[in-house]
Amino acid sequence: MTVSAQPEALQSKRPAVSQKIAKIALVGNPNSGKTSLFNQLTGLNQKVGNFPGVTVDKKTGISQLTPNLKAQIIDLPGTYSLYPKSLDERVIIDLLYDPGSKHYPDLVVVTADASNLKRNLLLFTQLADLQIPAVLALNMVDVAETHGIKIDVPALQRELGVPVIPMNARKGIGIAALKIVMSQELEAVGRLFYEIPLELVPVVQSIKERFNLTNDYLALHFAHQHKNLKFLSSDDMAWFEEALKPVGFSSNTFQANETIARYTRINELLLDVVKVEKVNKNEKFSNRLDQVLTHKVFGYLIFFGILFLIFQAIFAWASYPMELIDVGIANLNELIQENFDGPLVNMLTEGVIAGLGGVLIFVPQIAILFAFIAILEETGYMARVTFMMDKVMRKFGLNGKSVVPLISGVACAVPAVMSARTIENWKDRMITIFVTPLMSCSARIPVYTVLIALVVPEKYYFGFLNLQGLVLMGLYLIGFLAAILSALLLKTILKARERSYFIMEFPVYKMPRWKNVGLTILEKSKTFVFEAGKVIVAISIVLWVLASYGPGNNFEVAEQQAIAEANAKGLTEEQTENKIASYQLEASYAGIVGRTIEPVIKPLGYDWKLGIALLTSFAAREVFVGTISTIYSIGEEENVSTIKNKLMSEKDANGDPFFTPARSFSLMIFYLFAMQCVSTLAIVRRETKSWTWPLAQLLYMSGLAYVMSFITYHIFR
Amino acid sequence: MQAKVEEQNERKSVRDLKIGESGVVCCLNDPEMGLKLLEMGCIPGTEVKMNSRAPFGDPITIIVNDYTLSLRLDEAETIMLK
Numbered sequence: 001m002t003v004s005a006q007p008e009a010l011q012s013k014r015p016a017v018s019q020k021i022a023k024i025a026l027v028g029n030p031n032s033g034k035t036s037l038f039n040q041l042t043g044l045n046q047k048v049g050n051f052p053g054v055t056v057d058k059k060t061g062i063s064q065l066t067p068n069l070k071a072q073i074i075d076l077p078g079t080y081s082l083y084p085k086s087l088d089e090r091v092i093i094d095l096l097y098d099p100g101s102k103h104y105p106d107l108v109v110v111t112a113d114a115s116n117l118k119r120n121l122l123l124f125t126q127l128a129d130l131q132i133p134a135v136l137a138l139n140m141v142d143v144a145e146t147h148g149i150k151i152d153v154p155a156l157q158r159e160l161g162v163p164v165i166p167m168n169a170r171k172g173i174g175i176a177a178l179k180i181v182m183s184q185e186l187e188a189v190g191r192l193f194y195e196i197p198l199e200l201v202p203v204v205q206s207i208k209e210r211f212n213l214t215n216d217y218l219a220l221h222f223a224h225q226h227k228n229l230k231f232l233s234s235d236d237m238a239w240f241e242e243a244l245k246p247v248g249f250s251s252n253t254f255q256a257n258e259t260i261a262r263y264t265r266i267n268e269l270l271l272d273v274v275k276v277e278k279v280n281k282n283e284k285f286s287n288r289l290d291q292v293l294t295h296k297v298f299g300y301l302i303f304f305g306i307l308f309l310i311f312q313a314i315f316a317w318a319s320y321p322m323e324l325i326d327v328g329i330a331n332l333n334e335l336i337q338e339n340f341d342g343p344l345v346n347m348l349t350e351g352v353i354a355g356l357g358g359v360l361i362f363v364p365q366i367a368i369l370f371a372f373i374a375i376l377e378e379t380g381y382m383a384r385v386t387f388m389m390d391k392v393m394r395k396f397g398l399n400g401k402s403v404v405p406l407i408s409g410v411a412c413a414v415p416a417v418m419s420a421r422t423i424e425n426w427k428d429r430m431i432t433i434f435v436t437p438l439m440s441c442s443a444r445i446p447v448y449t450v451l452i453a454l455v456v457p458e459k460y461y462f463g464f465l466n467l468q469g470l471v472l473m474g475l476y477l478i479g480f481l482a483a484i485l486s487a488l489l490l491k492t493i494l495k496a497r498e499r500s501y502f503i504m505e506f507p508v509y510k511m512p513r514w515k516n517v518g519l520t521i522l523e524k525s526k527t528f529v530f531e532a533g534k535v536i537v538a539i540s541i542v543l544w545v546l547a548s549y550g551p552g553n554n555f556e557v558a559e560q561q562a563i564a565e566a567n568a569k570g571l572t573e574e575q576t577e578n579k580i581a582s583y584q585l586e587a588s589y590a591g592i593v594g595r596t597i598e599p600v601i602k603p604l605g606y607d608w609k610l611g612i613a614l615l616t617s618f619a620a621r622e623v624f625v626g627t628i629s630t631i632y633s634i635g636e637e638e639n640v641s642t643i644k645n646k647l648m649s650e651k652d653a654n655g656d657p658f659f660t661p662a663r664s665f666s667l668m669i670f671y672l673f674a675m676q677c678v679s680t681l682a683i684v685r686r687e688t689k690s691w692t693w694p695l696a697q698l699l700y701m702s703g704l705a706y707v708m709s710f711i712t713y714h715i716f717r
Numbered sequence: 718m719q720a721k722v723e724e725q726n727e728r729k730s731v732r733d734l735k736i737g738e739s740g741v742v743c744c745l746n747d748p749e750m751g752l753k754l755l756e757m758g759c760i761p762g763t764e765v766k767m768n769s770r771a772p773f774g775d776p777i778t779i780i781v782n783d784y785t786l787s788l789r790l791d792e793a794e795t796i797m798l799k
Contacts, residue, residue, distance in 0.1 A: 085753060116782070149783075252749060260761070263758070287768070294769065383787070388771055390789070501750070501753060502788055503753050503754060503787075504788075505786060505787075
């Protein structure tokens with residue numbers, strides 16, 4: 001293998017590199033094995049940050065190239081071309097347009113799928129023309145060979161003028177060779193693959209002069225992209241308009257011609273490099289599998305079967321670790337409370353640690369959900385699902401790709417909203433993000449189950465259809481209907497910013513790479529804990545303060561009153577304690593707020609106690625059970641059957657049971673529609689980069705919740 | 718606009734291909750979408766083959782340059798065949 005760097009040159013340049021760590025960018029087509037390569041190079045030394053100014057994840061990691069040389073690897077979003085078609089892809093040009101920046105890569109590694117070299121080389125030739133030192137990582141060479149595609153690597157290397165490393169990133173083959181090449185100081189690509197059209201040469205020249213550029217192709221990109229470049233002043237903008245007018249610059253036409261010219265060039269240079277011997281066997285296998293998996297009947301049946309499996313897993317498998325976390329947090333709190341005392345300790349245990357527990361308890365579900373999503377993505381099945389669902393979803397202003405966030409929303413809206421990133425189209429993506437929280441997430445389950453157990457009899461139809469289960473399913477269905485009908489509404493309101501495309505590569509079926517699945521789980525769980533965790537913990541502390549303190553001497557009065565009543569009734573010590581807690585809650589700031597909002601929620605059938613529960617639930621729905629268990633003075637016990645007994649014995653002003661079916665259904669419907677989740681609001685703000693969307697969601701969903709529970713209450717009353 | 722409709726009437730696009738049938742790309746009549754299609758390899762002169770249709774007939778998959786590309790019918794309609 002010939003590597004263009006000379007040993008002598010290496011010697012002289014080495015010290016400069018070892019002082020500052022080299023930055024190496026990974027670029028490549030989607031499905032070209034870029035993520036696998038990144039994971040192979042960096043392992044667990046990864047970090048997810050943000051590119052400045054955009055919400056695109058920036059994955060960086062440190063790779064040990066040789067025993068004494070490390071490099072920083074930046075994983076750039078997958079793209080087919082340097083001309084960006086989505087926000088994600090814009091990140092790449094933002095990085096590559098500024099050779100003077102400290103983030104500018106010293107080297108780019110271009111991953112290319114060997115069985116699809118032609119299309120993969122388009123991006124390579126564009127990068128090469130920017131004259132950045134480059135290496136071509138020719139991925140899945142062995143797979144291509146079994147399909148009869150033979151690539152003459154030395155010939156390809158000669159044609160391209162850069163080191164070409166055959167490899168298989170999934171299996172880890174060729175990584176060592178690639179690391180050695182990456183550790184060397186490589187020269188910029190010496191040849192150009194595209195000649196700038198003659199009529200543009202003068203313009204390119206003046207752009208180079210004005211912006212101090214050395215590369216012709218970069219100057220051409222400036223001409224194409226000037227409207228999207230944030231660092232340009234209005235003067236620059238006006239200058240561009242002036243400079244481009246005389247040549248009749250039409251970005252579309254010139255881009256199209258460039259792409260055609262590049263493909264022509266690639267076809268020429270591949271003529272002697274790639275030999276195709278027999279038909280693609282794997283494609284045939286994929287095709288046959290597709291006939292079943294995207295079949296009119298079986299396709300949907302299999303898809304719903306997989307969904308069923310995912311739900312089972314999320315609810316059944318996650319319950320053990322969730323219980324462990326729950327018990328662990330409770331034990332930790334108990335341990336602290338036994339050994340220490342004071343308001344700060346209470347704040348720590350009932351505020352911070354309880355809030356933290358509320359975050360951690362969702363980690364198992366998020367991990368399981370993303371394990372499934374990662375497997376479905378890795379195998380290529382997800383592309384089939386979006387393919388099957390696109391036509392239906394489009395009728396509702398959504399997109400085939402909206403299926404993933406909507407399904408994920410049943411577990412938790414936070415990762416679901418994050419997964420909407422794969423949707424390139426702005427309008428489709430906003431609608432998806434907006435309606436996803438209407439899907440009933442797992443935090444609503446405790447609310448549903450407590451209330452259903454209370455008012456729906458445990459009856460069986462045909463021996464196996466459980467009435468309570470049917471009601472629960474009905475609630476999920478209402479959530480889904482609300483989501484798609486809201487999408488339909490938004491479809492008419494929102495204006496499209498760009499056209500919606502469905503032009504995408506249909507990947508061949510593959511076995512999932514478990515390392516990638518594991519790293520996805522780790523990354524998503526970490527993002528959830530840190531991003532959503534901050535907010536939940538903060539709100540938990542505020543709520544704790546509001547529920548633990550009251551104005552003036554309210555608390556002492558409440559305590560004395562409770563003790564007096566308890567003594568009169570001859571209650572046990574524990575019952576007395578509970579009574580004190582419930583009286584104090586009523587006297588607290590939270591209690592006062594509950595009383596204040598009572599007139600507003602009365603039409604829905606709620607009293608001030610439920611008012612407190614509703615308010616605390618705005619931090620997170622699952623707080624509902626904890627709050628009502630405090631309000632109805634059950635103490636620390638969060639066992640559903642005792643909550644049920646307590647709620648059943650709660651009486652209204654007339655001495656009748658308070659939790660009538662009307663009240664309970666009204667509550668369930670309220671929780672179904674209302675946007676009671678600070679974490680979701682926080683993640684929506686982060687994903688949409690504006691407060692408009694989370695606020696609109698808050699108003700819309702809560703308004704809907706109010707109207708719907710009002711109707712429900714009056715139907716059942 | 719009128720001219721475009723007439724053109725579509727008399728000329729075949731990828732949309733009109735039957736499953737298993739092939740054609741050679743002649744031109745792309747939507748400049749904006751054309752850019753995306755060109756980048757994906759739908760260059761004039763390239764052979765494309767209709768591979769499959771989704772259960773409700775839309776979207777479809779076609780084979781271009783030995784790989785499978787999925788696209789909607791109204792996108793396929795812009796790829797004119799020789």
